[in-house]
Amino acid sequence: MWNLGLILLLGAAPVEAGPTSYLAVIRNAPDFSLTNQSGTRVRLRDLRGQVLLVSFIFTTCNGSCPATTHRMCQVQEELKKRSIPAGQVRLLSITLDPARDTAEVLRSYAQLYDCDLNGWDLLCGPPPEVGPVIASWGMWARPAANGQLDHPSRVFLVDRKGQIREIYNLSFLKPPWVVDDIAALQRETP
């Protein structure tokens, strides 16, 4: 019998994780300058003032990248549902395979996934340019036995001051939760 169930809801207020927000400052987002799918240069520090969601993907991935990009699309939809203007939030997807993922390839990829490019940059560049960016974010990609690239599954949430405030992996990248986090960052004083 389920006779030993004992529940005690705490009366005391739970402890705040940080002085102002449940999203702790993890570290500063490393700056970079890369080229987007249209050939336009995008520099991270020029995006200060916007909340950023930054993923690392490669277009021929048959592992976690398709689902990550799909979830990012769902985040875009959720942002629209909640009437959060595209200009306040920007999605960035940086290639992990700069040798193959040119601007043209990224354009086709964006089309395949119905990414709304009004507010989403897919970023590439020559390998010597992209490699250090990948490393500076603590990411990596290396050939796997199945011919794919092995890589960590991480998506970074960056606040308007350029600080990383959350890191999701696919099991935690739920669009309503992500948009809750984005809204929490938007409520902070710039």
Added chain:
Amino acid sequence: MRHWLRSLNIAMAATIVGWSPACAETCISPFIKRLDRPEKILYVSCSAIDGRHNDFVGVVDVDINSANYGKLIYQLDLGCRGNEMHHWGFTDDRTKIWACGLFSDKVFIIDVASSPGRPKLEKVVNVGQLSGLSGPHTAYALPGRMLLTFLSGKNGGLPAGLAEFTNEGDFVRRLDLPGDAPYMHDVTIKPELNLMVTSGFTPATNYKVPLAQWNLNDAGKSLLIWDFKNRKVLQQIPLAGAPFEVRWSLKPGARRGYVICIFDDSLWAWYASPGGGYQVKKLGRTGKMPSDLKQSPDDRFLYMTCNGSHEIQQWDVSDLDNARLTSSVVPGAHPHMIHISMDGKRLYATNSLLSTVDPSSQYWIRLARIGPDGMKMDPFFNVDLSQLPTGPARPHDMLVN
């Protein structure tokens, strides 16, 4: 065509990243990359005993096709002794192990990606100084970060707590405990439910002195259920003495988990209450001093070491109303940590709990084979850590690669 291609890609990805119960590592953070093949290397955290040699990470060859199968093939010297090498965990990308020194408050960050058979010490971080806590215990991967439980406060007393660090060892934040639940031990997270569960053992004022001097009343007696995203305690559930290892059910979305109580010789489940929140149920009486808890990949069995009665027990928990002991083996004196292979067929065991508690002088790593009829010890697998050239050592936690 475009939508069809995209759907195919996403479906393929879902298959790859989804739950495959028959073959998946258990009892490591759900945020860690899973091994996609049988294990070849077993890492063991080891504390030197003789006072002259340093603590180390033992590397055992467990590749069944290797000529060195079952042998200690490498020892990574950690550069100091007296750390009480205890629990540890992979970072989310599986490139590093965070190895906790329970007595020294140090974490040894070990690179296991560059050369898995010859791990390298990358950095030593005094997580006690950074967090204001002491006694780092469970090292639990979050995406890009590590969450550590600490058994004690700054001076070895209470309150204990938790703290988060970047994978590189930089301090992110501390999580404090409710005033009436100041004990800490283990942590487990269910991402899809946004819930975290923690247990509470006892502080350093107990575990740093011989067992005979322990105050057994100075121990946790509750589970804490947390809102993981907000890092806030939602509920405190009273339980028996010293809730120890905690595990969520492996099934996606399953609203239940398991905990052993080391001072109460008991196994419990927590589960969603129809009226909201969670409640607990005692599943049964275990052997003496249940001290480690692991799960089969199919979520049917629990394995627990009973340190005081020298056995490893297998329990079928597929029906919480009829949880039952299904198999038991005696691997040797005082087994403590265990590790289950990704296919659920091999169970590695070590036999050091704490230097202040261990009554044995013989230390080993042994292997139980698991089949339909339960566990059987493999008489040919025995890594003797009592007779090493670097002096005898006490083995604790294990991970595989």
